[in-house]
Amino acid sequence: MSRVYNFSAGPAVLPEAVLERAASEMLDWQGSGMGVMEMSHRGKEFVSIAAEAEKDLRDLLSIPDNYKVLFLQGGATGQFAAIPMNLLRGGDRADYINTGSWSEKAIKEAKKYCQVNVAWGADEKTPMHIGAQSEWQLDPKASYVHFTPNETISGVEFHWVPDTGDVPLVADMSSTILSRPVDVSKYGLIYAGAQKNIGPAGLTIVIVREDLIGDVLPETPSVWDYKVQADADSMSNTPPTYGWYLAGLVFKWLKEQGGLEAMATVNKRKADKLYAEIDNNPFYSNPVDPACRSWMNVPFVLADDSLNDAFLKEAAAAGLSTLKGHRSVGGMRASIYNAMPEAGVDRLIEFMQDFARRNG
Amino acid sequence: MSRVYNFSAGPAVLPEAVLERAASEMLDWQGSGMGVMEMSHRGKEFVSIAAEAEKDLRDLLSIPDNYKVLFLQGGATGQFAAIPMNLLRGGDRADYINTGSWSEKAIKEAKKYCQVNVAWGADEKTPMHIGAQSEWQLDPKASYVHFTPNETISGVEFHWVPDTGDVPLVADMSSTILSRPVDVSKYGLIYAGAQKNIGPAGLTIVIVREDLIGDVLPETPSVWDYKVQADADSMSNTPPTYGWYLAGLVFKWLKEQGGLEAMATVNKRKADKLYAEIDNNPFYSNPVDPACRSWMNVPFVLADDSLNDAFLKEAAAAGLSTLKGHRSVGGMRASIYNAMPEAGVDRLIEFMQDFARRNG
Numbered sequence: 001m002s003r004v005y006n007f008s009a010g011p012a013v014l015p016e017a018v019l020e021r022a023a024s025e026m027l028d029w030q031g032s033g034m035g036v037m038e039m040s041h042r043g044k045e046f047v048s049i050a051a052e053a054e055k056d057l058r059d060l061l062s063i064p065d066n067y068k069v070l071f072l073q074g075g076a077t078g079q080f081a082a083i084p085m086n087l088l089r090g091g092d093r094a095d096y097i098n099t100g101s102w103s104e105k106a107i108k109e110a111k112k113y114c115q116v117n118v119a120w121g122a123d124e125k126t127p128m129h130i131g132a133q134s135e136w137q138l139d140p141k142a143s144y145v146h147f148t149p150n151e152t153i154s155g156v157e158f159h160w161v162p163d164t165g166d167v168p169l170v171a172d173m174s175s176t177i178l179s180r181p182v183d184v185s186k187y188g189l190i191y192a193g194a195q196k197n198i199g200p201a202g203l204t205i206v207i208v209r210e211d212l213i214g215d216v217l218p219e220t221p222s223v224w225d226y227k228v229q230a231d232a233d234s235m236s237n238t239p240p241t242y243g244w245y246l247a248g249l250v251f252k253w254l255k256e257q258g259g260l261e262a263m264a265t266v267n268k269r270k271a272d273k274l275y276a277e278i279d280n281n282p283f284y285s286n287p288v289d290p291a292c293r294s295w296m297n298v299p300f301v302l303a304d305d306s307l308n309d310a311f312l313k314e315a316a317a318a319g320l321s322t323l324k325g326h327r328s329v330g331g332m333r334a335s336i337y338n339a340m341p342e343a344g345v346d347r348l349i350e351f352m353q354d355f356a357r358r359n360g
Numbered sequence: 361m362s363r364v365y366n367f368s369a370g371p372a373v374l375p376e377a378v379l380e381r382a383a384s385e386m387l388d389w390q391g392s393g394m395g396v397m398e399m400s401h402r403g404k405e406f407v408s409i410a411a412e413a414e415k416d417l418r419d420l421l422s423i424p425d426n427y428k429v430l431f432l433q434g435g436a437t438g439q440f441a442a443i444p445m446n447l448l449r450g451g452d453r454a455d456y457i458n459t460g461s462w463s464e465k466a467i468k469e470a471k472k473y474c475q476v477n478v479a480w481g482a483d484e485k486t487p488m489h490i491g492a493q494s495e496w497q498l499d500p501k502a503s504y505v506h507f508t509p510n511e512t513i514s515g516v517e518f519h520w521v522p523d524t525g526d527v528p529l530v531a532d533m534s535s536t537i538l539s540r541p542v543d544v545s546k547y548g549l550i551y552a553g554a555q556k557n558i559g560p561a562g563l564t565i566v567i568v569r570e571d572l573i574g575d576v577l578p579e580t581p582s583v584w585d586y587k588v589q590a591d592a593d594s595m596s597n598t599p600p601t602y603g604w605y606l607a608g609l610v611f612k613w614l615k616e617q618g619g620l621e622a623m624a625t626v627n628k629r630k631a632d633k634l635y636a637e638i639d640n641n642p643f644y645s646n647p648v649d650p651a652c653r654s655w656m657n658v659p660f661v662l663a664d665d666s667l668n669d670a671f672l673k674e675a676a677a678a679g680l681s682t683l684k685g686h687r688s689v690g691g692m693r694a695s696i697y698n699a700m701p702e703a704g705v706d707r708l709i710e711f712m713q714d715f716a717r718r719n720g
Contacts, residue, residue, distance in 0.1 A: 004393030008400040011601055016387065019395055023386035027379045033364030033681065035379055037560045037606075040368040040682055073433040073562055074583055077597035081581035112579055195598055200397045202433055202562040202600030219472055219579045221441035223434055237437035238555055240562025240600065241371055246397075321393065322400055 005344035008322040009152050009297060009335040010175065010196040018249040036245045041238055046245075050233070053248030060251060060260055063184050063207060068230040070206040071244050073223065076102075076174045076193040079204060080109035082224035083146065083170060086208075087189065088114055089215040091143035095119040095167070097136065099127050099158075100151030101328060102172060110146070113217060117142060126154050126329060129289035133162055144168045144188060150176035150294050152196070153326045155286070155333070157294035161186050168212055175296050177205070178254060179338060180264035188212055194243055196296070197337045199250050203243030254338065263338055270336050270345045271295040277349045283356035301331035307359055308332075318351050320344075365704035368682040369512050369657060369695040370535065370556040378609040378699075396605045401598055410593070410601075413608030420611060420620055423544050423567060428590040430566040431604050433583065436462075436534045436553040439564060440469035442584035443506065443530060446568075447549065448474055449575040451503035455479040455527070457496065459487050459518075460511030461688060462532060470506070473577060477502060486514050486689060489649035493522055504528045504548060510536035510654050512556070513686040515646070515693070517654035521546050528572055535656050537565070538614060539698060540624035548572055554603055556656070557697045559610050563603030614698065623698055630696050630705045631655040637709045643716035661691035667719055668692075678711050680704075 006013040029036050032045050039046040054069050063069060074082070083106075084094060092114050096107045098121030110116050117139040120131045138145065145164040150157040152175040161183070162169060168188020177192040184190065189208045195201035206226065214227040222228050228236050257263060275293060278284040278300045286293070286300045302308060308331065315323050325331040336345055366373040389396050392405050399406040414429050423429060434442070443466075444454060452474050456467045458481030470476050477499040480491045498505065505524040510517040512535040521543070522529060528548020537552040544550065549568040555561035566586065574587040582588050588596050617623060635653060638644045638660045646653070646660045662668060671692065675683050685691040696705055 002393055003387060006394045006398055008398065008403070010598065011398055011400060013394070013398050019387045019397075023383040026383035026386070027363060027376065033362055033679065034366045034373070037379075038366055038368065038371055038373050040371060041561070043368070043682065073435065073438065073600075074581075075433065075597045078433065078581060078583045081583075109582055112581075193598060195601075200600075200602045201401070201598045202603055217579075219577075221434075221438060221472075221581075222469055223438045223441075237435045238370065238553060238561045240433075240560075240603075241555075242560045242602070243562055243600075319393065322403065 004319045004321040005340070005347060006321045007334045007336070007340070007348070009326070009333060010193070011201045012196050012335055012337050013339045014199070015250065015253045015339045018246065018253050021249055022246060037242045039241065041235055041241050046241055049245050049248060053244055053251055056248060056251035056255060057205070060178065060254055061182055061184055061207070066210050067184060068208050068210050068213065068226065070208070070226060070229050071234040071239050072204045072206055072229065073202065073240055075201070075204055076172055076191060077105065077109070078224065079172070079191045079206065080106045081112065082220070083144075083189065083191070084110045084113035085217045085220040085224065086226045087168065087170065087212060088143045088217065089212070091141065093117060093139055093142050095138050095142040095145040097145070097147040097162075098122070099130055099148055099156050101126070101153045102151055103148045106146060106148065106172060114143075119145070127156060128154065128287050130156060130158060130292045138164070138167070142167055144170050146170040146172070148172045150296055152297050152335070154329060155288055155294040155297045155299045156292050157296070159292060168209070178260060178263065179267050179296055181260045194247055196335070199247035200243045203240045203247060205247070266342060267295045267336070267338065270340070270342055271298065273349060274298050274334060274336065274345055277352055281352065281356055283360050284352065296337055297333060297335045299325055299329055299331060299333040304359075305330070310359070311355055314355060315351055318347070320348055320351055364679045364681040365700070365707055366681045367694045367696070367700070367708070369686070369693060370553070371561045372556050372695055372697050373699045374559070374606075375610065375613045375699045378606065378613050381609055382606060397602045399601065401595055401601050406601055409605050409608060413604055413611060416608060416611035416615060417565070420538065420614055421542055421544055421567070426570050427544060428568050428570050428573065428586070430568070430586060430589050431594040431599050432564045432566055432589065433562060433600055435561070435564055436532055436551060437465065437469070438584065439532070439551045439566065440466045441472065442580070443504075443549065443551070444470045444473035445577045445580040445584065446586045447528065447530065447572060448503045448577065449572070451501065453477060453499055453502050455498050455502040455505040457505070457507040457522070458482070459490055459508055459516050461486070461513045462511055463508045466506060466508065466532060474503075479505070487516060488514065488647050490516060490518060490652045498524070498527070502527055504530045506530045506532070508532045510656055512657050512695075514689060515648055515654040515657040515659045516652050517656070519652060528569070538620060538623065539627050539656055541620045554607055556695070559607035560603045563600045563607055565607070626702060627655045627696070627698065630700070630702055631658065633709060634658050634694060634696065634705055637712055641712065641716055643720050644712065656697055657693060657695045659685055659689055659691060659693040664719070665690070670719070671715055674715060675711055678707070680708055680711055
């Protein structure tokens with residue numbers, strides 16, 4: 001077996017130690033005589049796995065007691081619908097900040113359920129900067145303010161937290177959760193599809209302040225009614241048990257790495273060195289305002305687009321996989337989530353230097 | 361490692377060969393240098409895994425070309441909402457047949473979206489029989505007729521297919537799909553949560569006639585809009601990739617077993633011998649009308665309820681796990697899906713005989 005460095009934007013690389021443990025327990029979890037995938041979600045074995053995963057996530061993010069943690073299905077795209085269904089609470093308006101493709105998708109879906117005010121959006125089709133909060137036109141009657149802390153496609157990331165006063169702040173953290181500490185108390189709701197920094201696709205985590213839940217639109221599907229799921233410990237229907245278990249293994253791994261402060265140090269170092277190479281080497285460039293460059297997703301283009309295919313082919317041969325940029329922006333994208341070892345970033349930089357020398 | 365015989369109603373036992381293969385490929389799928397869980401859903405590796413799984417399912421069930429196969433999230437309970445959202449098609453009424461707990465849950469959720477006519481429902485709280493179609497009071501203006509071919513909790517199963525003429529027939533096959541051949545052309549839509557006879561929890565399969573899709577309620581979340589998902593090969597958002605892969609391994613395993621005719625033969629034999637023991641041994645009984653006893657979920661009670669705990673404890677010690685009946689019906693339940701080896705049923709019967717001898 002030879003592992004590659006996998007720069008996929010998601011589903012994405014997972015820690016080897018986690019995969020090894022999952023493989024070793026596949027047919028027999030801790031002497032139970034069955035694999036986790038085969039366990040009743042109501043049995044004591046899985047209930048303990050589920051509770052421990054939630055506890056570890058609460059520890060990692062220092063989640064206050066007045067927040068519920070839900071383990072749901074449907075992805076962040078499912079939450080694009082579930083959030084207005086749950087958080088309008090009798091209102092009919094919501095604020096959205098448009099910083100890129102994922103913001104736009106959230107906006108489009110929310111319009112099925114309420115009047116959306118785009119409180120800030122750049123003129124560019126794909127924004128390469130984030131407007132200061134003083135530029136935002138917030139609606140005083142909005143039931144919540146939604147934003148996307150990290151735009152996976154363009155690599156635009158907030159390095160500050162908006163202050164929306166008493167209006168709940170809602171964050172799609174799919175591609176940035178667990179990459180650094182977060183002050184959960186500043187948010188009304190944080191959600192994340194698991195397939196970037198948590199675990200496998202098919203699990204969605206929602207962290208929501210408990211006073212916000214319980215007043216839903218009548219057409220809310222019960223599996224996405226936060227109150228129903230919170231009251232049932234996310235088991236009002238069968239949860240995605242295997243994803244929940246794997247997320248728990250990732251949470252343990254993060255604790256072993258030293259928690260989110262330690263992850264932040266490594267993640268910043270990984271991003272800094274990659275952006276330094278892109279900025280210092282005339283062969284490469286990145287169009288994003290340096291004040292809001294993502295630590296997680298680093299898009300870059302080659303000075304000569306006609307070399308893209310050669311770059312990708314030679315990178316793959318060097319064990320550097322899935323570097324092609326999203327079709328909407330072209331070029332390359334290196335997603336360097338928690339599970340991407342620093343050695344992978346170092347190898348990528350060496351390859352970039354070598355490729356530039358040979359083709360520059 | 362010592363595996364037990366796991367009679368869980370779901371999530372449920374999976375074929376050992378499937379789990380062994382999944383474990384062996386966990387860190388490196390076929391020399392790709394990454395596990396399936398880590399692959400981009402848009403990459404050629406996963407696209408090939410996904411397409412092959414769909415092809416194998418189509419082969420197994422002989423699914424006609426004018427049916428779409430969707431790999432979704434949210435479970436059957438999610439579909440309880442998605443079905444009226446997608447299938448009312450301008451109408452506002454639907455027929456539901458109430459044969460037990462899962463029918464009831466489907467009815468409760470559907471009432472959020474339309475006027476539900478319960479076309480048949482027994483007087484008993486938990487029906488132990490199924491009314492002949494001549495007893496059904498179908499609404500001529502119903503957009504569809506929904507039924508539950510197998511009730512997982514009570515062990516009541518249809519051994520015939522309703523004839524609803526031009527009104528699409530919709531079946532929740534979560535606990536019976538792939539247990540025997542099905543004439544898909546008799547149905548408008550078949551759906552199933554994966555965690556009983558297909559794979560891990562978190563994957564939901566929908567098989568739907570293509571002329572029925574595309575006219576949805578305005579509040580339909582895009583992840584559950586069948587047309588949107590069909591047009592995107594179930595990848596309008598990130599699908600539950602690992603569950604899809606495991607389902608594909610199960611489909612291959614079913615083909616190796618000889619397909620659904622062969623499974624039906626074994627499944628009927630497993631069920632027949634277990635019911636024979638229950639009927640012939642005065643120590644045990646099953647209250648379900650013999651004409652509609654489930655092949656998949658076999659509930660039974662002991663003549664002396666006070667022995668339940670001893671039965672479960674001794675069964676577990678003998679490697680027979682998760683036999684406790686659902687809290688709503690009590691007693692025992694042996695779920696004997698495809699992946700339960702006949703040897704497991706034989707072992708259970710031996711244990712039942714021995715327990716009865718010692719305690720009768």
